[in-house]
Amino acid sequence: MAALKSRLTPLGTVHRIYTPPGSAPNVTASENNPWRCLSSQHTERTITMSSQFALSRRQFLRTASLATVGAALAACAVPTAAPSGEGEMAAPTELTLWMFGLTPEIIDYINAEVTPDFREVMPGFDMIAEHVPYDGYRQKLSTAIVGDSLPDVHEAGTQAAGRVATSGEGTPLDDYINEWEDLDDYFEANIKGTQIAGRTWGVPTMSQPSLTLYWKSQLEAAGLDPDNPPATDVEYLEAATALQNVEEGRTIVLGGWAPNDWRSFFQEFEVQLQRLGGEMADQDYTEVRFNNELGVAALAYLVELSQTVYPEGVARLPDEAPIPHFPAGNMAMHMRGHGSQPRDVLRYNPDAWDDLGFGFPLMAQEGTGRMNSISWRNFLSVSPTSADVGASVEWAHVFSSTEHNVKYSEFRGTVPVRRSTLDTDFVKESPFLGVYLEMAAPHGYDVINPPGYFELRQSGGNLFEQAGLGNISVEEAVAGCAEIWQEGLDNAPPYKI
Template sequence: MQRNPLLIAFAVFYVLLAVLTWSQDVTRTPDGRTVLTFWHTYGDEETAMLKEIIAEWEKLPANAAWTIRPIRLPFDGHKPKIRTALTVGLGPDMARVDWSFVCELARRNACVDLGTLGFDKIKDQYVTGPLQTNFIDGKYQGIPEQTNCVALFYNKTMFRDAGLDPDQPPKTWDEFIEMGKKLTNAEKGIYAFGMDNTVWWSLPFFNGFGARLISEDGKKCLLASPEAVKAMELKASLFATHKIEAGAWRAGGTPPEQGFQNQKYAMIFTGPWNLPRFSASKLEFGIGLIPAGPNGTSSNVGGNNAVIFKAGKHHQACYDFLTYFTSAPVQAKWCMKLNQIPVNKGAYDLVQFEDKNLNVFLEQMKSTLGNPVVTSFEMLENVVNPEMETVLTGQKTAADAMRDAVRKVEEKVLTL
């Protein structure tokens, strides 16, 4: 495929313009401090908090030679901007990136191996699930920076109306199915559950069965394992066999969050980002852990990681800032202010949330496993999602669909 020279020229011009606009070429302040550039995707409130933390770090005597220059990018556009900047040699010293982007950057040989900076000595401070998303090809290539996961939201009013205890959500999948039959009234369009059908949203099922999707060395797809097949069979049974799931995953179906807010679905999986929305709607809801499978309760990992780029000249200083930023005391301050989940285990005993629902997510994160590490998680979903749908619609057995998924993943995803 031939490259369009006009497009390349435009990309270079765009990055040059961005750099000049952001004054990234300024490498030293008037008082002699060396500038470290940090590209991030925070919102307004987070950015204000970040500036406070940077100021505190810069005041420490050990950091008198450095200043952090935060540069804000739109989240939806941060991946192409970073790709282009790295291509033309104008990337930042460090950046906050979506968890799924770290693997691509690492395999472009763009990230510093944090083990060379001492990360192996402190890695156990970090929550396991987010930490695992940074372990690529035998090295830690990023630091967990912000995290979340999904848990089970349930409608207390609908539980009460079905004769169920509104303070006792299901703890196992057997309980979930039993309660689900009492909560479902298909004639009225009321269902116990509304679910999504993508890889990321299915990880609570797979993880609860102890199924790993990709081998640790990144060379094999493990979706055809007995554990993965059983997890997929359970998920499909909620719709096809037990008929307690609404088909929210189908084209034209009512999405889970909308169905929950409209009190058509008694239970959904979602994350802490929906707490303000559901609270404002006056729903009487509760939150429980994901129902336990044979391997216990587990969830998925969302959020962001921080990486240090090899092209920068000051790796140790960047590492010192990022480990300060994600230290227990700073994480506790950050998370209580912004109602977020700490990435540092030491912060768990320090945070006290006004919204007690957040405590459920703290507990859920303790048992959450890292997501599959692949160069393109988007491609993984494009390949696997249709195969999972064939199971839900009865076109294939779970064993056949997962076997076909393995072949396609190994051909199209693991070769990237």
């Protein structure tokens, strides 16, 4: 832990709590005197979190209800002006939300349904939702940090926890979410995707877990049993070999999905390494741990799979196509078939629906027996400069509640983040969402999210792609990637706690 402590930058985080006019005086908790009166010039009640004294909003509200604390507050009371008119209400405190996953329809839903439910829990607050395009999103957040103009709540992507924790974009939320009675309702993989440095930096809102999808008729034509699809990495490779259908360089059907560029090579390397029982780095992201036999075995498998599906003379399928490749029938199997794939089958190839098969995520034949697959997971982060951190966290809680998360998933075409959504009509009526919640959601891979992840992924992925093309050896690619990653971890910025 000594290495981790050197990366932590303790910050006194001020949590502002809305105080209606005419209420009890403002109180600040400090290290030496947790309860002291502020002058009448202050207009907010603040609680400063320190290593010696940490008090959450709800803990404060419970404590403040005790008679002894009430007496202490009364002793500090200062005169307040009477309201200027009968029935006059204070203007609500406006919180702001930035999300790249918003549409006008979703914003209307937030305004009409989510925020009114939030106000029932946290009166005196409002939320202003704004769509910020994904292109340039991180740059806009960086600019907002410099200008001290971060939104109260903002969306973060799958591997963003490291950036959120080191850039000043977010603040740890454990003191708040650990009090939620429904915390266990979130799939563990979704919560873990927001964690780094032993802390939780967000509230899950969106997931896209994956399954092994396949076309039953194509397995039958190749002499394979469609009722027993590949369950291991080796079985998938063998099936892809049998299913490959190429004539004189002309691709009829690819045997299965395989990595074919730097991004997919690196993403799938993370997953395959975990299937084998390895890990990219230690928990605190100070030491690379894949420059070993397991790392070489993980990449060697992916290189063999890629060269099986894309041998010399077989062109890689383009990233963009009028109809996605698997729903169009151009692939016999897909080892990382997200929920968007069956949705697109219904959209573009509905007559083939009964031919679509669903298999569990793969495990490694020589690994730990853990089923594992790629999974995208977005979350909402709360800025340390939020007008009220506790209220902002509670808004994210309401937004990710069973009812609203199902509706958000319907808008986005994604998979809900909670177990209880299995009991909703929308999931029950879907021909595939229940399958994904039961078979895929519990088996998402452990997200790798050190600071600087995206730059490290591209640098390492370029080497992995070169190995896939046969330009360098697998061992050279793993060793070179490990060197790049270790340098990145050594120079990573400290976590801002």
